[in-house]
Amino acid sequence: MRVLLVEDDPDMAENVRASLTADGHVVDLAGDGELGQSIALEGGYDVIVLDRMLPKKHGVSVVKDLREQGVSTPVLILSALHDEDHRVEGLNAGANDYLGKPFSTRELLARVRALWHGRDRAVQTKLSVGDLEMDLLARTVKRSGKKLDLQPREFRLLEYLMRNAGHTVTRKMLLENVWDYHFDPQTNVIDVHISRLRSKIDREFGQSLLHTVRGSGYRLEA
């Protein structure tokens, strides 16, 4: 997919561009906020990755203006300022995700994919991965036609994994999207939740759907 990267630090821009390119994306680069906004207005991008502190025009203003001008391309803001209030400011301006610097390349790639993939999630009422089915209205989950009994939090965890089926989601993404926690727990809390979910959706069935991606996170895939 086509990614517009707006970043003024040349080293940082080159690293991010190289990672995105290696992950199979086509990347265009803009070095300041004004240029980034005018390129984005021309359209044709699947995801915009925007630094917060940009010369000429602030990243948050760029998103706000793009949204006012009707550009709905998903935007990921990168920022060294990632406290609650900064994040809320960025999301309120219209950004879809907010990633604090420093970040790992895997985290960035997972989020870019999730953004692109999740563009039209709102209209879905049913999700399915292999023989695993989720009904978002009835709040039910079935595998091979057998009803699975999930706690509300497990349901949300599975829903997020199913929406991003086929893509790796990181622990940080799960924390932020499933629990709305914006800090790093020191312990392996997420892993234990995943293993509990796995015991419910995978244990009795031949094929495993929930995979651990070593060093990155998890992927739900048939």
Place this chain on the structure above:
Amino acid sequence: MRPSLALLRTTTFRLALAQAGLVLSLVLALLAYVYFATVGELRRASDALADQEYALLERAYAEGGIRRLDQEVVERAASDSPFLYVLAENNGAVIAGDFQQLPVLPDNASDRVDFNFERAEGDDVTRGRARGRIGRLLNGPILLVARDLNDAAGISGRITRVLWTIAVFGIIISIAAGLIGAWFAARRVEALANTARDVMAGDMRRRAPVRGEGDEYDSLAESLNAMLDRLERLMHISRTAGDAIAHDLRSPLTRFRYKLEAALDTPPDTQADREALRKALEEADGLLDTFAAILKLARVEANASWRFERFDASAILQELIEFYEPAAEEQGRTLSGAVEPNLVIRGEPGLFTQAVSNLIENALKYTHAGGRVEVLASRRADGLIEVRVMDDGPGIAPADRDRAVERFVRLETARSTPGAGLGLSLVAAVARLHKGGLHLRDGLGDGEHRGLGAALVLPADATPAAAH
């Protein structure tokens, strides 16, 4: 600065002067009152007596004519009556009485008069002042009945003199008291100022003298000393924080460098190189986490513009317990909670969540396998909301509890476990931001394993709940 002049400029001395002025005006008012109460009263009484005497003689004249009046006047003048009498002809020629001639002449039929008189008795001439009544009787004769004022004037003069003496002494004493007070005050304030100057000059150990009299200067000195203690402590903390940051960052940086160097120095070996890089990355992540924690703590402590909102602390606590419970169970620890519903707080929910999560993680970290951690939340009798995270681990000795919440302080018992020693500091900072506090107490255990009970006490939201 010359002390004597400095003294005159002190507030205490000015107060003493004002007090002297007040004493003076009070004495003047008192004088006026006493004067009218005594001298005025004496005069009124003497006037009344004179009127009475005059009326008596007037009646004698009415009953017995001039002969009878003449007789009365002569008798009375000869007796030791306190009055002076004169009976005169229509033209002023004296018929009888104490004077050879009329000292004053009546204007009207009957008048109140004040006059000076001279009276010769043999060679003696007495001068005096008298006050009385003079009048023309029917058919012309003039009658004067007056009282020598020397007696009354003597009494009122004495009273006046006593009052003036009191006033002068009062003023002198109050000025002297002011000067002495000002001198004492100046000396004690000067001692405080000297302490402040010495501290500014770099002697952090200097303290203001406290006399133990429990007066306002002692209380000021105690406050100043408490402030200096706190300052010294903060300076000590920032010094040791610098050391602690250097220590906390230098060790992982050294390991980081060592791993990269070792990988470079050995012959290329894909497997070993990858392992070295993986470990280096881990160290880098640890360093970044420490930095993030330092920055976050600084931002919370700086009381930056956090957006406060009403939030349901009970719901957040319940979710946190559910969040950590599986991991705790996995590690062989029991995490349970008893959270009162509808505990509403006004604050920053993200920071509150992180603060409680720090307490829970801390408790899980220091609890031995098989141990238990309890999260209790309730509204106290004083209206504050208390969130207690209790464990049955080794706990913290009471003497070390204050230090445990300071930045970068890692107690001896905690040295072996990882963590930058910022967890409790952040909780304490979040508590302060919400105008609450973090209190460390005994936990669930007893004896050597007394456990730790960390109580986060926050004010409940005071604004009334929105209408439903």
